Amino acid sequence: MKIFLAPMVGRTDKYFRKLVRIISPNIIMFTEMITLDSLIRGNLRDYTVNKQEHPLVAQIAGNDSDKFIECAEILTKSGFDEINLNIGCPSAKVVKGGFGACQIIDPFKVAEFVEAIKSCTDLPVSIKTRLGIGYDQDLDDIKKFIRLTSEAGCEIFYIHARNAILNGLSTRKNRSVPPLRYDDVMILKETFPHLKVYINGGIVNLEDLNELLAVYGGVMLGRKIYDDPMFLNDIEKKIFFSNNYLSTQKVISRYIDQLEPEDNQNKLFALRHLSNLYKGTCYAKKWRKYLHSVINSDQPLQNIKNFDYRDKNEERKINCS
Ligand SMILES: Cc1cc2nc3c(=O)[nH]c(=O)nc-3n(C[C@H](O)[C@H](O)[C@H](O)COP(=O)(O)O)c2cc1C
Numbered sequence: 001m002k003i004f005l006a007p008m009v010g011r012t013d014k015y016f017r018k019l020v021r022i023i024s025p026n027i028i029m030f031t032e033m034i035t036l037d038s039l040i041r042g043n044l045r046d047y048t049v050n051k052q053e054h055p056l057v058a059q060i061a062g063n064d065s066d067k068f069i070e071c072a073e074i075l076t077k078s079g080f081d082e083i084n085l086n087i088g089c090p091s092a093k094v095v096k097g098g099f100g101a102c103q104i105i106d107p108f109k110v111a112e113f114v115e116a117i118k119s120c121t122d123l124p125v126s127i128k129t130r131l132g133i134g135y136d137q138d139l140d141d142i143k144k145f146i147r148l149t150s151e152a153g154c155e156i157f158y159i160h161a162r163n164a165i166l167n168g169l170s171t172r173k174n175r176s177v178p179p180l181r182y183d184d185v186m187i188l189k190e191t192f193p194h195l196k197v198y199i200n201g202g203i204v205n206l207e208d209l210n211e212l213l214a215v216y217g218g219v220m221l222g223r224k225i226y227d228d229p230m231f232l233n234d235i236e237k238k239i240f241f242s243n244n245y246l247s248t249q250k251v252i253s254r255y256i257d258q259l260e261p262e263d264n265q266n267k268l269f270a271l272r273h274l275s276n277l278y279k280g281t282c283y284a285k286k287w288r289k290y291l292h293s294v295i296n297s298d299q300p301l302q303n304i305k306n307f308d309y310r311d312k313n314e315e316r317k318i319n320c321s
Helices: 014-023 036-041 065-078 092-096 100-105 107-118 140-151 182-191 206-216 223-227 231-239 248-258 261-274 284-295 301-306 312-317
Strands: 002-005 028-035 056-061 082-087 125-130 156-160 196-200 218-221
Touching: 002 196, 014 028, 014 231, 014 248, 014 261, 028 036, 036 056, 036 065, 056 065, 065 107, 082 100, 082 107, 092 100, 100 107, 100 125, 100 140, 107 125, 107 140, 125 140, 140 182, 156 182, 182 196, 182 206, 196 206, 206 218, 206 231, 218 223, 223 231, 248 301, 261 284, 261 301, 284 301
Parallel strands: 002 028, 002 218, 028 056, 056 082, 082 125, 125 156, 156 196, 196 218
Antiparallel strands: none
């Protein structure tokens, strides 16, 4: 049974991954999307995946075989556990660069990239993609894409269960407007029984997660985990049956203890992903306000640990049941 933290630009950076790993020892994490050029320029070049981060998948995007080889070598040296190609991003900037979702209809080229990566690393190569592009719900393109890229050596496909609309829809809207089509992901899974086909998109509760896990053996979640990181506690308890059940206070304390003194120079980045930790509780607003005050003052980030979440007067005032 595999659960994946979806790659999310601006979110699944090293800080959020640190937080996620504290709450969930079992989830498989993805980096944010990294373009080949940015990786080659130095972003992540000296990165070493630390013990706690495993398993960690690096997601890359681009359209040049030689650069894919150079990047695969860097990522292998850094200790990543899998190399994932982003063939699903609908952003105008990415599409203008000739990569992302538009590559669904260029399967021969992507197959070449897979072969190039496979030629220089033993790491598993996977692809994250969508069901298609535009409004057409035909599955012919994506089936051809999966067939050719799997023949080139891609073993794992993470399918965001909707199309990408490349003209006229923002990246953000592309995550909610094209309808979710789980049945079509099922068709892909049945068409390629020898491959690992995992599902992604719109999963926000344990019931659906459990149902989909039973069918796919692997499910990827993005926004639910970012918007409510303590949901991972439920996943650990009810799906992995682990006893890593931590209070929010304990999570915060462990997180702060794992930061480095130099993170005080980077307080906004080090602390911003903590803002949803009390989501759904009566402390949510008070916590966000407190966090904001630490970020925007001279206080050291250690002060985060002093959050007085048990303040009885405050509890009454905000009608905490
Ligand atoms: C802020 C944000 C950034 C994202 N960045 C990436 C990315 O870098 N690479 C990628 O493949 N998908 C990216 N996605 C899409 C997610 O990985 C995921 O496919 C999508 O959010 C659907 O899953 P969910 O409904 O569980 O969030 C991003 C999504 C969000 C919300």
